Amino acid sequence: MPSQQDDPKNSNERESAPSSRPHVQAKKNVEAIMRLEQDAIHNRSPAEKIADKITTAAGSTPFVILHLFWFGGWVLANVGLIPGVTPFDPFPFSFLTLVVSLEAIFLTLLVLMSQNRMTKEADKRAHLDLQLNMLAEQEATVVLRLVKRIGKHLGLEDVEEGQQLAEETDVHQIARTLDERSPH
Numbered sequence: 001m002p003s004q005q006d007d008p009k010n011s012n013e014r015e016s017a018p019s020s021r022p023h024v025q026a027k028k029n030v031e032a033i034m035r036l037e038q039d040a041i042h043n044r045s046p047a048e049k050i051a052d053k054i055t056t057a058a059g060s061t062p063f064v065i066l067h068l069f070w071f072g073g074w075v076l077a078n079v080g081l082i083p084g085v086t087p088f089d090p091f092p093f094s095f096l097t098l099v100v101s102l103e104a105i106f107l108t109l110l111v112l113m114s115q116n117r118m119t120k121e122a123d124k125r126a127h128l129d130l131q132l133n134m135l136a137e138q139e140a141t142v143v144l145r146l147v148k149r150i151g152k153h154l155g156l157e158d159v160e161e162g163q164q165l166a167e168e169t170d171v172h173q174i175a176r177t178l179d180e181r182s183p184h
Contacts, residue, residue, distance in 0.1 A: 040124075047113065048114070048117050051114050052117075054107070055110050055111050055114045058107050058110075058111075071096070074089070075096075078093060079091065134171065137169055138168075140165075141165070141166060141167070141168055144165050148162060148163070
């Protein structure tokens, strides 16, 4: 009686079973990306950390609600609608205008700090992406050249598109073409 290992049915099932390798590679990729993100977060300056915390808080629903109550209470108190509270900033609420203007200035500066940091991180990711894409293109060119040699050795007909793709890509020429065709 043949063993399970010798059974051709089991052999076919093993060959067609999906490999766990892509899952392992995807997990490694996710972990590498997470490490890059954690490094970027960890390497922020103290000022950037403060700016990020404040802009995160300022962009939240509780912040909006707090301001609604604050402005509403300020107006009610200063038009004399709250018994026992003497108006301290009568209409047109000059002091409130000053406080709100100063808050807007500082929030704007903090948001700009956060955006500048995020732009630098995005630029770094874009450069990394470009480097990886260029490397992948170079690897694909080498593979195409190898396939072309194998095909030639086997006496197979060469395809024109294959010849063009097997040539090295000139990134400077592509950039010039993009600049020429760009509407800007």
